[in-house]
Amino acid sequence: MKRRGWIDALFIFPCAFAFVMVIIVPFALGIYYSMTDWNGVNPIVNWVGLDNFRGMFSEPQFIYSFLITLMYTAINVVLVNIVGFSLALLVTSRLRLRNIYRAGFFVPNLIGGIVLGYIWQFIFNNVLVDMGQVLGIEFLQKSLISRQDTVIWAMSLVNTWQYAGYIMMIYVASIQGIPGSIMEAASVDGAGFFSRVRRILIPMMASAFTITLFLTLTNSFKQFDLNFTLTNGGPAMRFMSKPIRSSQLLAMDIYRTANQQNLMAQAQAKAVVFFIILVIFSLTQVYLNKRKELEA
Amino acid sequence: MSQFESAANKRRPRGEGHSPGLIALEIITMLLFLLFMVPFLLVLLNSAKTAKEIIFSPVSWPTNWGQLWQNVVTIFNNPSTDYLGAFVDSVIITVISLAVIALFSAMCAWALVRNRKRWSTVIFMVFVAAMVIPFQVVMFPLVRWFKIMGDTIGFPLLGTYHGIVFAYLGFGCSMSIFILHGFIKSIPMELEEAATIDGCSQVRTFFEIVIPLLQPTFITVLILNGIWIWNDYLLPLLILGSAGEVQTIPLAVTAFAGSYLKQWDLILTSALLAMIPIIVLFLFAQRYIIKGMVEGAIK
Secondary structure, three states: OOOHHHHHHHHHHHHHHHHHHHHHHHHHHHHHOEEEEOOOOOOOOOOOOOOOOOOHHOOHHHHHHHHHHHHHHHHHHHHHHHHHHHHHHOOOOOOOOHHHHHHHHHHHHHHHHHHHHHHHHHHHHHHHEEEEEEEOOOOHHHHHHOOOOOOOHHHHHHHHHHHHHHHHHHHHHHHHHHOOHOOOOOOOOOOOOHHHHHHHHHHHHHHHHHHHHEEEEHHHOOOHHHHHOOOOOEEEEEEEEEEOOOOHHHHHHHHHOOOOOOHHHHHHHHHHHHHHHHHHHOOEEEEEEHHHHHHH | OOOHHHHHOOOOOOOOHHHHHHOOOOOOOHHHHHHHHHHHHHHHHOOOOOOHHHOOOOOOOOOOHHHHHHHHHHHOOOOOOOOOHHHHHHHHHHHHHHHHHHHHHHHHHHHHHOOOOOHHHHHHHHHHHHHOOOOOHHHHHHHHHHHHHHHHHOOOOOOOOOOOOHHHHHHHHHHHHHHHHHHHHOHHHHHHHHHOOOOOOHHHHHHHHHHOOOOOHHHHHHHHHHHHHHHHHHHHHHHHOOOOOOOOHHHHHHHHHHOOOHHHHHHHHHHHHHHHHHHHHHHHHHHHHHHHHHHHHOO
């Protein structure tokens, strides 16, 4: 077929133009701004080299945000996938109402993190505290999101509730792609339930794990909405003898550095570091998982 | 349906009849399901209470369901946040962005697939590679750049519908092109060649032959982008501003919760209002939504 070049160019143009204007140019500007004294207002910016980068690694809040983001990501990757996988096993069995269960587990995923954050803030601060008082459970009497030792876990709990159903559906799709005869054969050969899951199911689902681990890793690392409305970074605590906010994940730290402290260039430098770490983590994860896929 | 039924075997010795174990499993799953639904129930129950009643007991059954309507009216009549306006704006922004993303991504993906040259591969790879760029790296320069562009062309991009739709096209097209690219590759060339021989122009071939074939893939693209755009918070906040003329539901909910601190009756009712459209949509299009989101992830 003879194609007209100018028509193809016209077809590519709208996306390419928007893409360049919305991602490529701001991305390049962002990297440039991170090495200047940009303050968001003054059009004249001066080159400061790597000064913005040096500062952040001695800033208690950034170090703490970094550490809890790693912790939060690790907890979520484990929790969401275990819950999602277990739910997938349940809803692919011969349960009568399995389709209703699937839909129910999946629904929280459709509601935005902003709205969910408020709902769970209410649950943690009012419902659970009330229940703790009525039932005499001391652990619940002080809100779990107002204590620095439980706040990250509380956020992970909400994230798991929100995200496990989605991950479950990916596992379900993968399980349904495995021929039932293989499982039956193993069963006839005397393999129990857990050995069938471990030796047959999990290896055959290797490519699904690459996807789910990638999704949970990147989504937890980039978490903002839920963090913003559930805890808004609180409660306060001391770290390296400075007052800091104990549940302020990296994405929120970047946002607040710019919005509350008006340190645009520093926020941009943090964002660049954030980007580099995210790329390293996700590439490593995909590489390791792909290797596993080949082994299986 | 799946042939896989190992989970059903969990609680029963092999070879035995399947009822007792399966019933136990059904009960466990049912309890888990109910546990997952509790937050929604709590929102509904407390949306039908006054602030006092909530403080008194956040888990009790409401005494008067008419209070739910009262709370809705209070929210709609609230002077500082135009809730209905935000709803309309959210619909407008989501619908137009989706139309623009679907059409332009399909055009772009088709042109890239059908030109098997080095340049088309490079463009495609750039689109795909950009998917790893997190929003946080581009958000502040984006606002600055939109301001500069708007001032230059004398046509503001910040605080406007076209500005945010343009931004959504930029952010949404990478993944959409990626998904559509994968599907278009599987469409046999012969189909389009036959159309050309019959005298169909390139543009008409696309709109009359290719677009109808893309329909299942469009559903995936629309659902993935639709849920993201409808729930998105940071981009509207930065492009539209928290007090601008154009608002979206997530912006209205935060503005509302910010001005009615701890007034849980109203905050939860506003959360309920924000959730209803999506849940209704889900009830009607459940199969497509689940399929769309899973396929989007797997590709």
